[in-house]
Amino acid sequence: MRAVTLRHATHVRKRAEFQRIQSSGARVNTERFVLILAAQSEPFGAARLGITASRRIGGAVVRNRAKRLVRAAFRETRELFPDGIDLVVVVRKPLVERKLAAVVEEWRGAAGVIGRRTKELLARAPERSKAPPTHA
Numbered sequence: 001m002r003a004v005t006l007r008h009a010t011h012v013r014k015r016a017e018f019q020r021i022q023s024s025g026a027r028v029n030t031e032r033f034v035l036i037l038a039a040q041s042e043p044f045g046a047a048r049l050g051i052t053a054s055r056r057i058g059g060a061v062v063r064n065r066a067k068r069l070v071r072a073a074f075r076e077t078r079e080l081f082p083d084g085i086d087l088v089v090v091v092r093k094p095l096v097e098r099k100l101a102a103v104v105e106e107w108r109g110a111a112g113v114i115g116r117r118t119k120e121l122l123a124r125a126p127e128r129s130k131a132p133p134t135h136a
Helices: 015-024 061-078 099-110 113-125
Strands: 026-029 033-039 048-052 084-093
Touching: 015 033, 015 048, 026 048, 026 113, 033 099, 033 113, 048 061, 061 084, 061 099, 061 113, 084 113
Parallel strands: 048 084
Antiparallel strands: 026 033, 033 084
């Protein structure tokens, strides 16, 4: 059975995007993560994920495992993050002993707060159309 992967379009990749989300986004704190939510700046598309795992949480092996767990948790909890939302996950503590189920449970435990914040962000976002602007 082939693993489900995230499409390229579902990743926050550019430094400017990370900075925009981190500076203006709504934060949701959990035990081991800070989830930063922001409305997308481009026309609404699928929810996008960015991950920050600094050397403070461990070496390369520990950071890469944390990022794999975060990506898998994002796939498992897609219903928490509607279209038009960018998410940056900051890993605050090492996830050495954590399993995917524990990470998903932690995120679902914050589902109420995540839902409120996403509704606020999408309500404040200006209407965007899929059509490019026309110049007169």
